[in-house]
Amino acid sequence: MLKILHLSLLLFGAVFGSCARAESVLFLNPGTEQEAFWVSYSQFMQAAARDLGIDLEIVYSQRRPEQTLAQARLALQGTRRPDYLVFANEQYVAPQILRMAHDSGVKLFMVNAALTPNQQSLVGERADRIGSLVPNDEEGGYLMMNELIRLHPAVAPSEEIELLAFSGLKITPSAQLRERGMQRALAEHPQVRLRQLVYSGWTRQRAYEQARQLLARYPKVSLVWSANDEMAFGAMQAFTEAGRVPGRDVLFSAVNTSPAALQALLDGRLSALLGGHFTLGGWALVELHDHAQGVDLDRYGGRDRQIPLMQLIDKAQARQMLAMGNSPNYGVPFRKLSAKGRPASYRYPFSLQTLMH
Incomplete structure (x- = not known):
């Protein structure tokens, strides 16, 4: 009986330990819940978080930089601080967020728009700023x-x-x-x-x-x-x-590959459509999950990276993306993209092709 109890406690500890290790991420979405792009961006992040076991929270700032800063202040100086704060340097809010984050214990990751060269020179290197991913705008x-x-x-x-x-x-x-x-x-x-x-x-x-x-x-x-x-x-x-x-x-x-834009391309009303960067936040979570497990992001392509996500969408891709639009997990094996245990030559395969496999 004691052996069974001991085993049960060990199992409980293992389960509880794995839950405790789930990293928490807050994403400050600069858009609104009415914008197809930022909604699809959030949905792809949520799919990644489910697969990776990340505790993800998303708040929208309604395209108001003062709201982004208020949300950041609450996250960085409040009592319930996330492990990671993900945000965009939309309307150049990043330096103020970096100032707020000083000594907060929260790790920072930028998406879509990172620090400008001028901002970088003013801010300098920071141990809590662990990286950024931006598209080829x-x-x-x-x-x-x-x-x-x-x-x-x-x-x-x-x-x-x-x-x-x-x-x-x-x-x-x-x-x-x-x-x-x-x-x-x-x-x-x-x-x-x-x-x-x-x-x-x-x-x-x-x-x-x-x-x-x-x-x-x-x-x-x-x-x-x-x-x-x-x-x-x-x-x-x-x-x-x-x-x-x-x-x-x-x-x-x-x-943007909103359903309306994809349909307009198929109908011939749009002649050229560019997209793929709605996946950026999901790919960022793969890197954050790796970082939480001790992976050195510098070994796998650098911590600040631009990736060629934006590409011209053809009609065959538009049909495929419309068909997958309601899929809650997009069918992407996010866990398998991890760099953990990989040779230094490994590069994260973050691209529209990974999504359209």
């Missing part, structure tokens, strides 16, 4: 602009192709980088003339209002570049109301 803006130009019908050498561009927030690194990529593509195609670049704050309504005015000013526009899907749909609505047919009279591009 600049390359994404370039790929998308190039694809739009490639798809446009040929014009006479003396003619211009007119373009409108809708970007997000001026003080958001991802918007700036996507614009830079667009400008790089335009430098290679002098026949394409950017009539105007406007900031629509990532929102459909603002892009719609701006597009109505711009279309009256520039009636010959035949290309529309947008830094996300919501703004593309807002601009598309204005052009449609003016009698212009998307995909025929004017070609639109967008970023």
